[in-house]
Amino acid sequence: MxxxxxxxxxxxxxxxxxxxxxxxxxGKGLNLNMxxxxxxxxxxxxxxxxxxxxxxQSHCIDSNGQDFRNYGVLEGIEExxxxxxxxxxxxxxxxxxxxxxxxxxxxxxxxxMMVKPIEEGCEPWYKVKNRKxxxxxxxxxxxxxxxxxxxxxxIPVPMSSTGPDMDMIEELVAYDDTIKGIWxxxxxxxxQGITYSDETVRRFAALKPxxxxxxxxxxxxxxxxxxxxxxxxxLNIVEECKKTGNEDLPILFCSTSKITFPGxxxxxxxxxxxxxxxxxxxxxxxxxxxxxxxxLRHIKFxxxxxxxLEHMKKHKAILKPKFDIVLxxxxxxxxxxxxxxxxxxxxxxxxxxxxxxxTAKRVVQLCKEAGVVLTNAGATYPLGKDPKDSNIRIxxxxxSNEELQTAMNVFCVCVKLAALEKLLSK
Amino acid sequence: MxxxxxxxxxxxxxxxxxxxxxxxxxGKGLNLNMxxxxxxxxxxxxxxxxxxxxxxQSHCIDSNGQDFRNYGVLEGIEExxxxxxxxxxxxxxxxxxxxxxxxxxxxxxxxxMMVKPIEEGCEPWYKVKNRKxxxxxxxxxxxxxxxxxxxxxxIPVPMSSTGPDMDMIEELVAYDDTIKGIWxxxxxxxxQGITYSDETVRRFAALKPxxxxxxxxxxxxxxxxxxxxxxxxxLNIVEECKKTGNEDLPILFCSTSKITFPGxxxxxxxxxxxxxxxxxxxxxxxxxxxxxxxxLRHIKFxxxxxxxLEHMKKHKAILKPKFDIVLxxxxxxxxxxxxxxxxxxxxxxxxxxxxxxxTAKRVVQLCKEAGVVLTNAGATYPLGKDPKDSNIRIxxxxxSNEELQTAMNVFCVCVKLAALEKLLSK
Numbered sequence: 001m002x003x004x005x006x007x008x009x010x011x012x013x014x015x016x017x018x019x020x021x022x023x024x025x026x027g028k029g030l031n032l033n034m035x036x037x038x039x040x041x042x043x044x045x046x047x048x049x050x051x052x053x054x055x056x057q058s059h060c061i062d063s064n065g066q067d068f069r070n071y072g073v074l075e076g077i078e079e080x081x082x083x084x085x086x087x088x089x090x091x092x093x094x095x096x097x098x099x100x101x102x103x104x105x106x107x108x109x110x111x112x113m114m115v116k117p118i119e120e121g122c123e124p125w126y127k128v129k130n131r132k133x134x135x136x137x138x139x140x141x142x143x144x145x146x147x148x149x150x151x152x153x154x155i156p157v158p159m160s161s162t163g164p165d166m167d168m169i170e171e172l173v174a175y176d177d178t179i180k181g182i183w184x185x186x187x188x189x190x191x192q193g194i195t196y197s198d199e200t201v202r203r204f205a206a207l208k209p210x211x212x213x214x215x216x217x218x219x220x221x222x223x224x225x226x227x228x229x230x231x232x233x234x235l236n237i238v239e240e241c242k243k244t245g246n247e248d249l250p251i252l253f254c255s256t257s258k259i260t261f262p263g264x265x266x267x268x269x270x271x272x273x274x275x276x277x278x279x280x281x282x283x284x285x286x287x288x289x290x291x292x293x294x295x296l297r298h299i300k301f302x303x304x305x306x307x308x309l310e311h312m313k314k315h316k317a318i319l320k321p322k323f324d325i326v327l328x329x330x331x332x333x334x335x336x337x338x339x340x341x342x343x344x345x346x347x348x349x350x351x352x353x354x355x356x357x358x359t360a361k362r363v364v365q366l367c368k369e370a371g372v373v374l375t376n377a378g379a380t381y382p383l384g385k386d387p388k389d390s391n392i393r394i395x396x397x398x399x400s401n402e403e404l405q406t407a408m409n410v411f412c413v414c415v416k417l418a419a420l421e422k423l424l425s426k
Numbered sequence: 427m428x429x430x431x432x433x434x435x436x437x438x439x440x441x442x443x444x445x446x447x448x449x450x451x452x453g454k455g456l457n458l459n460m461x462x463x464x465x466x467x468x469x470x471x472x473x474x475x476x477x478x479x480x481x482x483q484s485h486c487i488d489s490n491g492q493d494f495r496n497y498g499v500l501e502g503i504e505e506x507x508x509x510x511x512x513x514x515x516x517x518x519x520x521x522x523x524x525x526x527x528x529x530x531x532x533x534x535x536x537x538x539m540m541v542k543p544i545e546e547g548c549e550p551w552y553k554v555k556n557r558k559x560x561x562x563x564x565x566x567x568x569x570x571x572x573x574x575x576x577x578x579x580x581i582p583v584p585m586s587s588t589g590p591d592m593d594m595i596e597e598l599v600a601y602d603d604t605i606k607g608i609w610x611x612x613x614x615x616x617x618q619g620i621t622y623s624d625e626t627v628r629r630f631a632a633l634k635p636x637x638x639x640x641x642x643x644x645x646x647x648x649x650x651x652x653x654x655x656x657x658x659x660x661l662n663i664v665e666e667c668k669k670t671g672n673e674d675l676p677i678l679f680c681s682t683s684k685i686t687f688p689g690x691x692x693x694x695x696x697x698x699x700x701x702x703x704x705x706x707x708x709x710x711x712x713x714x715x716x717x718x719x720x721x722l723r724h725i726k727f728x729x730x731x732x733x734x735l736e737h738m739k740k741h742k743a744i745l746k747p748k749f750d751i752v753l754x755x756x757x758x759x760x761x762x763x764x765x766x767x768x769x770x771x772x773x774x775x776x777x778x779x780x781x782x783x784x785t786a787k788r789v790v791q792l793c794k795e796a797g798v799v800l801t802n803a804g805a806t807y808p809l810g811k812d813p814k815d816s817n818i819r820i821x822x823x824x825x826s827n828e829e830l831q832t833a834m835n836v837f838c839v840c841v842k843l844a845a846l847e848k849l850l851s852k
Contacts, residue, residue, distance in 0.1 A: 036497065044495045048482035051719075055481075056474035069470045069687040071462065099525050104713040111537060115552070115576065126541070126552055142714075149711040150541065261495040264719035285575040287530040288568075291717065293477075293690035 002338030030371030138380030193345020205240035428764030456797030564806030619771020
């Protein structure tokens, strides 16, 4: 029976039972982790032959005589730029392939705009007092971390099932030229797994920000990361921006971190010619060239974009059961008692749960004490401050299925226990 | 006969002969490059088995259960930190291993100090008007590029055979707290191949800069890169700084770019605990982790530091004849006519030549027109401005020995021709 309809006595009884259950779980000495979006080892094994495609006999020289073992080719090797062009659905001329981390490329891009204006006539952001950045919430803690590092005021923008609140965004950016950008994970958003609707993408493309140097940080981290047979589709923002004359608005990012190896993948960014000019001008001083051998490794491993899509089906086969375990357990344990709301994503790496208001921190603490590590409560909000203390991000990919089931059981016990503590003012 | 002792008529005759020689060379349609310090393909081949040490059957998990294919271990894997600790002669706890580029780590480090104070109570450098950086000249253009990007005023400090002018440095830093650092290549300096004397290192360690956040960017790029059988030795600056209580003064950098593959090596930095704390605080926001698989590849390839030293002997065997070609040709062609001064380095990647004052640009232009590309004249000075227009950096590593001999012949013709043009006011 839903807690909301229970008598005080019934709640006390439920609490006593759950408390026992919790102590049992605690006694098991578990050591499980659902904190970060890390692929599991079975997923990593899918890419092991990435380590076989290059050996000492390999030909590492391209048709222009460029030896990939040596210095050179700042923008990354052409075949790899083409591959990421296909992935991001943009012309490869607008793509730069970098090191192993798209987060690093985002950090570099913000760092660049901090010290050099991306738009002629504008101030570098470091000189803009009260600079602000829009942060769809719940969102990705490491995005917020970058703008935190650079002392932006971060304005939370609520997410709905179609993406961030576009009414709010349009209104905010129209008048305030100290708002310099927004963090977006447009497909299978972190943590909710929401894909922006066509209308949302069109409204982004049609934005008329007061700040000429306003930029959309379009982190397409999960662009081909489906986990069901009914995948979402995302409208191509670059094409939409061409229609509105807003080509310079978005800067796109992606990587193979969750396609091949998180520790040894390849990342890329794409942007308009004008944006690329400013960004490359910084990279020219920053580095001679990134690891072209690892780019070559990825090209040889995938063959082409279709090969990459085929590879993703293997990830899906591993991840679907994990997402099923999470969603089935939530359904079975939390629906009857009427506690919690969660998303049912078609892709990405997370399930986002809103537990009873004011209990998220307590749930994370209870889980930790029972040996199940979750992402810190509040991590999905700028500066780690979730005003309702309700959102928790579940990362189901790293544990084995068996461990995941155990961890989810513990999690649901903790969600209910924390709710009852609150209802009973314990 | 030395040009200085020639009559006008003799000079005219020499000019006519050289002009003919030059036109001959020009007619050959050469396409040679001595511009950058790029290893030649024979050198790259030495490391081809780096591509064999990891394959799909490799065990990539350390004793703590850390899977090197996955996210994690921001400071780099311990074995690799130990290897770079040996290379830089510092405790590995003070070492961070990064991506493939030490230049990038230097850029990151300066970028860090631009926005966050490295020393409590100091301003971030971005807020320091008239910020300045000391630049030993001739020096490395990409170092100067970083401080140029961040709008430092760059103060040239002349090099002598024992290192930069320490009298000048001591005097400058003692009174001016807007001088925030100095670029150093302490062993086999770029471009002269000079190794700082013990006294120079001790004086660096004993500096008392007015700016508490003054830092020595100690780029030990050529620490084990000997090219003769009489290698130089460099005093350990970290040990010297311990004696003077100046542990926070130096930040050390190095990489395997010129040990394995420039495009796919591993870079590292080392610094005091206090410096590392500030630097890592930035990296924590910037990236989750660098490419641990490539670190593992390097560990497996070298085994240990002794293995790395053995490997360097193979480089030396390839490079010694190249340096001999350069030095022998200069000796043979330029000594008789009394034009030019140059260094005879025991290691590193360059030979630095001072041609007749006011002719360096002309020499580079003449070479270019004859199909031999050199580093731009002036590149070894901040903002590319060599006040005497005399320094040229020769990079002998990339061409084959035969090509190098041809290129050096052309070079010497051009040096003499430019000198004669000047003497004859042509």
